[in-house]
Amino acid sequence: MPKIVFVDSDGTRHEVEAKSGVSIMENAIANNIDGIEAECGGSCMCATCHCFLEDDLAQKIPAMESDEDEMLGFAAEERRDSSRLSCQVTMTDELDGIVVNLPAEQN
Amino acid sequence: MAAPVVIVGGGQAAVQLCLALRKEKYAGDVVVCSEESELPYHRPPLSKAYITGKTDDEKLLMRPESFYQSRNIDLRLNCMVSAIDPAAKSVTTAQGENLPYQYLVLTMGARARHLPVKGRDAVGVVELRDIKDARQIKDRLSGCKNVVIIGAGFIGLEVAAALNVQGVGVTVFDTAERVMGRAVAPEISRWFEATHRAAGIDIHLGEGITEITAADDGNVSGVVRSNGERINAEMVLIGIGVEPHTDLASAAGLDCENGIVVDQYCQTSDPSVFAAGDCANHPNVFADGRRVRLESVQNATDQARTIASAIAATENNTPPDKPYAAVPWFWSDQAEHSLQMAGLSFDADTHITRGLPADGSFSVFHFRGNDLLAVDSVNASRDHMLARKLLGARISPTRLQAEDVDFDLKTLL
Numbered sequence: 001m002p003k004i005v006f007v008d009s010d011g012t013r014h015e016v017e018a019k020s021g022v023s024i025m026e027n028a029i030a031n032n033i034d035g036i037e038a039e040c041g042g043s044c045m046c047a048t049c050h051c052f053l054e055d056d057l058a059q060k061i062p063a064m065e066s067d068e069d070e071m072l073g074f075a076a077e078e079r080r081d082s083s084r085l086s087c088q089v090t091m092t093d094e095l096d097g098i099v100v101n102l103p104a105e106q107n
Numbered sequence: 108m109a110a111p112v113v114i115v116g117g118g119q120a121a122v123q124l125c126l127a128l129r130k131e132k133y134a135g136d137v138v139v140c141s142e143e144s145e146l147p148y149h150r151p152p153l154s155k156a157y158i159t160g161k162t163d164d165e166k167l168l169m170r171p172e173s174f175y176q177s178r179n180i181d182l183r184l185n186c187m188v189s190a191i192d193p194a195a196k197s198v199t200t201a202q203g204e205n206l207p208y209q210y211l212v213l214t215m216g217a218r219a220r221h222l223p224v225k226g227r228d229a230v231g232v233v234e235l236r237d238i239k240d241a242r243q244i245k246d247r248l249s250g251c252k253n254v255v256i257i258g259a260g261f262i263g264l265e266v267a268a269a270l271n272v273q274g275v276g277v278t279v280f281d282t283a284e285r286v287m288g289r290a291v292a293p294e295i296s297r298w299f300e301a302t303h304r305a306a307g308i309d310i311h312l313g314e315g316i317t318e319i320t321a322a323d324d325g326n327v328s329g330v331v332r333s334n335g336e337r338i339n340a341e342m343v344l345i346g347i348g349v350e351p352h353t354d355l356a357s358a359a360g361l362d363c364e365n366g367i368v369v370d371q372y373c374q375t376s377d378p379s380v381f382a383a384g385d386c387a388n389h390p391n392v393f394a395d396g397r398r399v400r401l402e403s404v405q406n407a408t409d410q411a412r413t414i415a416s417a418i419a420a421t422e423n424n425t426p427p428d429k430p431y432a433a434v435p436w437f438w439s440d441q442a443e444h445s446l447q448m449a450g451l452s453f454d455a456d457t458h459i460t461r462g463l464p465a466d467g468s469f470s471v472f473h474f475r476g477n478d479l480l481a482v483d484s485v486n487a488s489r490d491h492m493l494a495r496k497l498l499g500a501r502i503s504p505t506r507l508q509a510e511d512v513d514f515d516l517k518t519l520l
């Protein structure tokens with residue numbers, strides 16, 4: 001099983017066994033990661049699943065679609081170049097070990 | 108030890124309230140009484156991906172079971188609350204248990220409105236409010252060639268579109284003259300009507316049905332139109348709106364009128380009792396403080412946050428200071444088309460279209476005088492996002508700016 005390392009804004013690391021084929025958001029929820037809220041359940045409508053993918057592995061992730069791009073403008077914490085909505089990023093075996101940084105605020 | 112926060116209902120608002128209370132560092136006990144036998148789940152996919160098997164039960168869950176334990180939330184399933192005693196500050200469950208509360212939060216949602224028509228009780232006449240309904244639809248679908256849907260609101264059209272994509276013959280009836288008539292601009296209604304028709308859905312507006320017919324075995328066989336014509340169907344979905352759950356609240360003497368009446372802190376007429384979500388009738392700043400009742404994920408979650416912050420303030424002996432003031436938003440996915448709405452359009456007097464409906468991507472800007480009240484967007488997520496920002500900042504484009512696709516609305520922010 002691949003792993004994801006979620007890192008809270010205060011630096012706390014949570015290494016979890018991840019499931020491929022579902023989103024990074026769903027992996028966060030399944031593992032009770034507080035930094036992801038996901039109020040719309042992955043419909044790309046709420047931006048409360050914002051994360052930063054600074055890891056080099058992120059280059060293997062397909063580019064975002066325009067909906068996600070627009071919605072990121074709504075993130076509570078300011079968007080960076082590495083910003084993604086975790087509900088729009090599918091976990092794969094290739095991303096094993098990816099570090100997902102979480103913002104301090106989602107709302 | 109202080110009595111717990113008791114939450115009645117285990118849906119969207121309830122789960123968000125659990126999250127928000129713990130985020131506000133509320134350390135007291137929290138008990139959630141849900142009459143359902145399932146862990147709380149997301150309702151929106153029920154009328155979209157779920158019924159056609161494009162998503163599964165696990166994906167619907169709002170949080171895994173371990174969440175409730177790890178956050179010290181006492182989630183009780185199959186636990187219907189049958190009475191509230193505000194004087195004693197306690198609730199009674201259907202099992203006869205008496206639960207004291209320090210704060211009570213009512214998040215009971217709404218029930219599907221009943222259609223008083225002959226034949227209503229035939230097997231295969233369904234509604235869609237919860238996962239049990241959705242499973243019934245999904246199970247029945249395998250033997251279905253034709254489905255009749257009564258009501259061209261969001262749920263009716265979402266289901267119609269999803270089934271049509273699956274190759275099921277779909278006929279929709281609504282007594283109103285246009286689809287989603289209570290919620291969107293006429294231009295949007297017309298666009299969806301035409302688009303669904305072009306995709307093969309049979310839509311009859313300004314027309315109800317006079318009877319639902321059943322075969323000898325009790326299974327539904329179709330409906331009778333007002334002109335007497337019979338239409339065959341192996342399933343009939345009734346989606347004519349909802350009624351808020353207010354019985355518990357009104358029996359307890361709380362003010363109710365089209366929902367449980369709350370103030371800007373979601374507090375009911377009893378200061379220890381709050382209400383949120385589909386069952387709460389609240390003053391909304393985006394309707395000039397007028398009372399409304401909204402049925403949306405946004406409203407349920409933002410009201411839950413409002414209540415968590417009011418409870419946290421009360422615990423700190425300070426008055427609540429974060430009134431409910433979030434920009435209303437809503438979405439509806441119908442086949443591959445996305446409808447997104449921001450603001451409240453009830454009081455609009457002018458509707459300006461941005462973009463060309465014929466291109467399949469456009470928005471309608473609702474104004475009252477010079478003030479922007481709401482924007483409905485079809486396959487135009489950029490307009491929707493900008494609308495949410497403009498409304499939140501109380502900035503109105505001029506009508507000319509709204510209409511001019513070459514004018515970048517972002518420059519106003």
Ligand SMILES: Cc1cc2nc3c(=O)[nH]c(=O)nc-3n(C[C@H](O)[C@H](O)[C@H](O)COP(=O)(O)OP(=O)(O)OC[C@H]3O[C@@H](n4cnc5c(N)ncnc54)[C@H](O)[C@@H]3O)c2cc1C
Pocket residue numbers: 115116117118119120121140141142143150151152153154186187188189214215216217235236237262352355383384385386401402403404405407436437438439440
């Ligand atoms: C099929 C469907 C599709 C939808 N699609 C969208 C969409 O695309 N976008 C959007 O924004 N919104 C959508 N909505 C609306 C959204 O799901 C609701 O607005 C939201 O769920 C309201 O949250 P709530 O907590 O107020 O009520 P609910 O989520 O309905 O939860 C209420 C809960 O309380 C329980 N309950 C009631 N009475 C009692 C009692 N006495 N004791 C114990 N438990 C009780 C109910 O069984 C239920 O579990 C949809 C709704 C449905 C049904």
Ligand code: FES
Pocket residue numbers: 025037038039040041042043044045046047048049071085086087088
């Ligand atoms: S969960 Fe709402 S945008 Fe990702």
